[in-house]
Amino acid sequence: xxxxxxxxxxxxxxxxxxxxRLSISIWVLAIVILVxxxxxxxxxxxxxxHERQIMAETMNNPAITAMFGPAYSLDDYHYGIxxxxxxxxxxxLIVAIMNIILAARxxxxxxxxxxxxxxxxxxxxxxSNLGAVAIVFLGTNVLMGLLIACGMTALNVEGVGFAGSxxxxxxxxATGIFFACITILFAQINQNSRGVVGFSLAFLGISYLVxxxxxxxxxxxxxxxxxxxxxxxxxYASNNWWPVILxxxxxxxxxxxATYLNWIRDMxxxxxxxxxxxSTASRFLQSPLGLAFRLQKTGIISWCIGVFVxxxxxxxxxxxxxxxxxxxxxxxxxxPVIEGVSLTEQFIPMLMSxxxxxxxxxxxxxxxxxxxxxxxxxxxxxxxxxxxxxxxxSSYLLISILASxxxxxxxxxxxxxxxxxxxxxxxxxxxxxxxxxxxxxAIWIMIGFSVLLLGFWPKGTGVAWIYLAYSFFAVYIGxxxxxxxxxxxxxxxxHVSQIPVESMNYTxxxxxxxxxxxxxxxxxxxxxxxxxxx
Amino acid sequence: xxxxxxxxxxxxxxxxxxxxGVNLSVEEGEVYGYIGPNGSGKTTTIRIxxxxxxxxxGEAKIFGKDSxxxxxxxxKNIAYIPGEVSLWPNLTGGEVIDLFIxxxxxxxxxxxxxxIERFDLDPTKKCGTYSKGxxxxxxxxxxxxxxxxxxxxxxxxxxxxxxxxxVFQECVKxxxxxxxxxxxxxxxxxxxxxxxxxxxxxxxxxxxxSGTLSQMRHLTRTxxxxxxxxxxxxxxxxxGVHDLEQKGNSYTFQVDTEKxxxxxxxxxxxxxxxxxxxxxxxxxxxxxxxxQDGGEG
Numbered sequence: 025x026x027x028x029x030x031x032x033x034x035x036x037x038x039x040x041x042x043x044x045r046l047s048i049s050i051w052v053l054a055i056v057i058l059v060x061x062x063x064x065x066x067x068x069x070x071x072x073x074h075e076r077q078i079m080a081e082t083m084n085n086p087a088i089t090a091m092f093g094p095a096y097s098l099d100d101y102h103y104g105i106x107x108x109x110x111x112x113x114x115x116x117l118i119v120a121i122m123n124i125i126l127a128a129r130x131x132x133x134x135x136x137x138x139x140x141x142x143x144x145x146x147x148x149x150x151x152s153n154l155g156a157v158a159i160v161f162l163g164t165n166v167l168m169g170l171l172i173a174c175g176m177t178a179l180n181v182e183g184v185g186f187a188g189s190x191x192x193x194x195x196x197x198a199t200g201i202f203f204a205c206i207t208i209l210f211a212q213i214n215q216n217s218r219g220v221v222g223f224s225l226a227f228l229g230i231s232y233l234v235x236x237x238x239x240x241x242x243x244x245x246x247x248x249x250x251x252x253x254x255x256x257x258x259x260y261a262s263n264n265w266w267p268v269i270l271x272x273x274x275x276x277x278x279x280x281x282a283t284y285l286n287w288i289r290d291m292x293x294x295x296x297x298x299x300x301x302x303s304t305a306s307r308f309l310q311s312p313l314g315l316a317f318r319l320q321k322t323g324i325i326s327w328c329i330g331v332f333v334x335x336x337x338x339x340x341x342x343x344x345x346x347x348x349x350x351x352x353x354x355x356x357x358x359x360p361v362i363e364g365v366s367l368t369e370q371f372i373p374m375l376m377s378x379x380x381x382x383x384x385x386x387x388x389x390x391x392x393x394x395x396x397x398x399x400x401x402x403x404x405x406x407x408x409x410x411x412x413x414x415x416x417x418s419s420y421l422l423i424s425i426l427a428s429x430x431x432x433x434x435x436x437x438x439x440x441x442x443x444x445x446x447x448x449x450x451x452x453x454x455x456x457x458x459x460x461x462x463x464x465x466a467i468w469i470m471i472g473f474s475v476l477l478l479g480f481w482p483k484g485t486g487v488a489w490i491y492l493a494y495s496f497f498a499v500y501i502g503x504x505x506x507x508x509x510x511x512x513x514x515x516x517x518x519h520v521s522q523i524p525v526e527s528m529n530y531t532x533x534x535x536x537x538x539x540x541x542x543x544x545x546x547x548x549x550x551x552x553x554x555x556x557x558x
Numbered sequence: 559x560x561x562x563x564x565x566x567x568x569x570x571x572x573x574x575x576x577x578x579g580v581n582l583s584v585e586e587g588e589v590y591g592y593i594g595p596n597g598s599g600k601t602t603t604i605r606i607x608x609x610x611x612x613x614x615x616g617e618a619k620i621f622g623k624d625s626x627x628x629x630x631x632x633x634k635n636i637a638y639i640p641g642e643v644s645l646w647p648n649l650t651g652g653e654v655i656d657l658f659i660x661x662x663x664x665x666x667x668x669x670x671x672x673x674i675e676r677f678d679l680d681p682t683k684k685c686g687t688y689s690k691g692x693x694x695x696x697x698x699x700x701x702x703x704x705x706x707x708x709x710x711x712x713x714x715x716x717x718x719x720x721x722x723x724x725v726f727q728e729c730v731k732x733x734x735x736x737x738x739x740x741x742x743x744x745x746x747x748x749x750x751x752x753x754x755x756x757x758x759x760x761x762x763x764x765x766x767x768s769g770t771l772s773q774m775r776h777l778t779r780t781x782x783x784x785x786x787x788x789x790x791x792x793x794x795x796x797x798g799v800h801d802l803e804q805k806g807n808s809y810t811f812q813v814d815t816e817k818x819x820x821x822x823x824x825x826x827x828x829x830x831x832x833x834x835x836x837x838x839x840x841x842x843x844x845x846x847x848x849x850q851d852g853g854e855g
Contacts, residue, residue: 303682310657405658410661
């Protein structure tokens with residue numbers, strides 16, 4: 025009965041590789057390069073033994089543990105340990121996402137698009153697709169793991185030896201294989217590929233959360249989560265291989281289950297009943313604004329959580345900042361001693377500027393969604409009904425502006441909450457809020473600029489992102505390498521008052537706000553008078 | 559006052575001239591067919607009528623109002639179905655239909671549920687899982703669910719199966735009976751023949767022919783097949799006869815529709831054994847115009 029089930033699997037493998045040669049290469053290379061760059065970066069960041077010990081102390085707190093996993097070997101915190109503690113889990117998350125996206129595309133995605141049916145009508149076995157996908161993902165992940173292991177060893181960084189690097193690469197490869205298998209299993213159960221990606225990412229997210237709770241308090245929980253196992257491998261210290269073996273073992277079982285389900289089901293079918301949606305629109309979904317919000321709901325909520333977590337991450341290390349700065353020559357150059365202002369307070373404006381630039385990403389996305397909708401011929405549905413261009417534009421603009429305020433606020437709440445929780449002497453919440461609010465007019469100028477682009481040069485809305493990237497460069501790098509004044513001033517972020525070091529410059533704030541409004545109004549005029557174009 | 563009045567409408571996209579002086583008018587209660595090959599300017603005309611594109615020259619008036627300036631006001635009384643219906647993949651069909659009805663500004667009762675049944679659509683499914691035909695149905699249901707004075711339909715039945723095409727044609731007839739006007743752009747000639755009172759043919763941004771269907775038929779030729787007892791003399795040189803083929807006393811030819819009457823009298827003198835004629839179709843007209851480069855207007 026099983027005869028011929030895997031017929032032509034080899035050709036199928038070639039077919040997948042030919043289709044994905046570019047995306048697989050880019051993903052694998054990007055991850056390998058990221059890992060290698062980090063390996064080089066750590067010795068640059070903290071060159072002396074003393075600095076590493078201070079870092080070890082800053083890293084040993086619940087917030088960091090929740091984020092990166094449990095600290096280990098703190099008394100000898102060398103570069104290998106730093107990688108294993110601070111970067112392994114994060115890299116594993118990226119590897120997992122890559123595998124989820126690619127595996128979903130080649131299983132349920134192909135089935136949905138009818139490609140599998142086309143191939144199955146040829147002399148190809150019933151299980152060839154699954155077999156081929158397994159071979160491709162096994163190969164890709166093993167290759168990535170080997171490249172990482174060899175690359176890290178070859179860099180010859182103190183403390184980053186072969187045994188640890190091999191385990192480091194192996195963990196990442198095993199994580200990749202594990203999540204590819206989870207995705208393949210969900211692809212049998214769920215009937216559409218969006219659902220498969222959603223289920224798999226949810227599984228990843230829950231694993232991460234369960235591990236975080238477990239690592240902070242209830243260690244048994246960490247053993248339920250595959251991501252929790254990663255934190256027990258301790259590369260470059262005890263070099264435990266059982267997490268790798270456990271992960272591969274479970275992955276094999278998942279794949280066997282997927283194969284069985286694939287064998288007993290019909291082409292195109294799933295095991296979950298297709299979820300029925302609402303047959304009528306809710307009261308909320310009755311206006312351009314309601315629609316604009318509904319379409320971006322997931323994005324809005326995710327960004328709010330993300331920015332809050334980012335703030336919390338910074339907040340958790342603020343308490344140790346003063347001692348950290350004291351130990352590093354690098355920071356002493358950056359923040360010359362000012363009478364009556366602590367180093368931490370000097371750091372706040374810089375932190376705020378970086379957070380403000382990052383917080384500009386979601387409002388820009390929420391606004392420029394309007395352009396994406398236009399390109400897909402979806403705004404036509406609204407504009408050919410009794411909806412004016414002004415009200416359509418206003419809907420997206422309103423969401424964008426509200427998001428800019430809420431997101432800045434959440435970042436500050438996150439920052440302050442973990443700061444006050446880890447020390448008792450945080451800068452006052454009001455001061456932090458002022459420092460963040462001072463950046464709002466600059467964010468609005470970025471939004472206003474994208475309104476202008478949408479109005480007059482819809483094909484060029486990407487320029488808004490380039491300008492934002494420039495701002496990040498000018499504000500962040502400019503601060504470190506002392507770029508000329510005008511380079512920084514070309515960005516709206518370069519004009520914001522540096523609270524709490526400086527006091528609020530209300531004239532400048534008013535000017536920036538007026539400019540944002542001016543850009544916006546011009547954009548409205550352009551949008552009202554131009555063709556709607558796909 | 560005509561419901562739609564388009565005068566000297568011109569539109570360029572960069573160097574490409576999409577419309578080059580289009581004139582047409584739709585009277586109240588009329589079903590107006592607008593036919594032409596791909597890229598001839600049908601959709602551009604419709605988009606200007608809807609105010610999503612702005613004309614470079616000329617004007618388009620609907621209900622006597624300017625289609626660009628008074629777009630929102632006009633849209634309260636029109637229903638539009640685009641040629642290629644794209645929808646939001648994560649909203650259900652039912653949600654989209656409700657949203658569309660609401661955005662027209664209607665609060666009152668509507669025929670939504672009745673139409674969902676007639677078009678056999680599952681409104682609980684996400685639009686991302688709909689086929690092209692099902693997305694088309696969503697647009698059709700939203701358009702026909704509430705009364706409108708003018709329906710603008712851009713190739714509305716492409717992607718529908720024959721059964722649904724029939725439902726669609728019934729809907730058009732119903733709104734016509736209620737006195738609404740319909741502007742129907744189409745490729746499907748049998749549909750235009752079945753539904754339309756008046757037709758315009760557009761080619762390369764210019765209207766090359768327009769009028770009622772019977773007026774149009776004067777411009778077409780009827781294909782005839784005649785068998786006689788005696789040889790028909792002088793048929794080859796008879797005015798209005800084209801493409802004559804003779805096999806013994808059996809003749810196949812085309813004749814200008816306006817010369818049909820006199821020709822039949824003439825042929826009658828040769829003792830007809832059998833006579834067959836194929837009626838002129840819009841297809842013939844269509845092909846005659848599109849095949850000839852720069853066919854006479």
